[in-house]
Amino acid sequence: MSASHDIVIALKIELKAAGITYAELARQLGLAESSVKRIFSRADMPLSRIDDVLRVLNIDFAELAQRIADSQPLLHQLTLAQESAVVADRKLLLIAISCLSHWTFDQIVATYTFTVAECQLHMAALDRLGIIELRPMNRYRLRLAKTFRWLPDGPVMAFFRQHVTADYFNAGFDDEGELLMLVHGQIGTSLANSFVERLQRLGQDFAQQHLADQRLPADKKRAYTLVVGMRSWLFAAFEDLKRQP
Template sequence: MSTTQSLITILKAELKAAGLTYASLARELKLAESSVKRMFAKGEMPLSRIDEICRVLKTDFAELSRQVADTQALRRELTLEQEAAVVADPKLLLCAICAMSQWTFDQIIATYTISEPECIARFVQLDRLGILELRPMNRYRLRLAKTFRWHPDGPVMQYFRGKVVGDYFDGGFDGEGEMLMLVHGQIGRSLANLFNERLQRVAADFAQQHLADQKLPPEQKRQYTLIIGMRSWLFGAFRALKRDPDSPVPSIASRAGGR
């Protein structure tokens, strides 16, 4: 659905929720009912008319825009070709990761050795790839769903496994605010998704805190990278020790040497 169609659909829904018919809206706008019907049917109305309708509905254009944005389809994944394009250019990958972490345009160019024209060019590419929607003044809106994920064996994850994971885990995790934890156990299959949802909320909280702390002076901030993962997995050295489920468990007597 196009942005214009979405706007018309939302306006119709708002009119219905407010109990307003085309006839009553026409009276408020001092127009003929036929003109209002035609305006909605064709989806053609100037911004000044939309403002008038917002006044009648006791809302504003910003709220309508938010609702339109919420109706736009969000990507859950990219194609393998699109992922390959992202990792082919380190500066494009940098801008993609920063955008997904809610960094502003100004933050990116202030933190990294990437010029304003270079950053704009990468934002344009990310717009074409469907990762974000570029807006005036170098602002953007992410077009990725909360369930977005890179292909498990696609170009991006291959890049991270080959070049990022080792670098990340090479540290001691003993600095200020650092932690490394590995928890192993068995849980019901139905609960795994609940834990994933909780972990997604932790990631969202981290991203929101990043936004909230932007007004802090530089000396009060420190750059952190949060990695969250959960999979059905057993360390290779442990797998070699795993008992065959069909083999009998030795009795206490046999473990004690038959005594």
């Protein structure tokens, strides 16, 4: 769906919410009602006319744009086909992860060995997959919700288990701002979900701080990766020692 179509739909919603009919809008714009109906039916409106309608609604374009963004459905998970397409190309997966971290186009090109054209090509692929919405000047809007998760047993998590897990945990976790903690115990099953929710909020806090610190100079930031997990599990090395009921 085009951006102009989204704008016209949003204007229709705002007019209805304000109780302004096409007849009333036509009167305030100095147009015939038939002309107003024709403009909206085409779903293609020049910027000057959009400004006129916004003045009648007493809102500015930034407010309208925000309402359009807020109304767009965000994905909480990808389909198996979408994940398979992402993980099939290592470069595409890297750019997808960068977009999930809200990196700008310039940051991606400056950090990795992508040419501008190559990065544009991969971001266009992410747009077709519905993961981002490309915008002018190499900008984009992430179409994933804050609560987004890769499929637990999907292709991306399989890739991470095979290629990333051992590399991640093969460290002392003793540097500044690092921690590895393993806590084992038994708790009421009714409390397990509440712990999961608190861990999810921790992940969201980390993501929000990442966004807030984008304004910091490069020498004041450092890349960190937060891994959070909780499951009902017994060490495989001790499985044979467990007393069977």
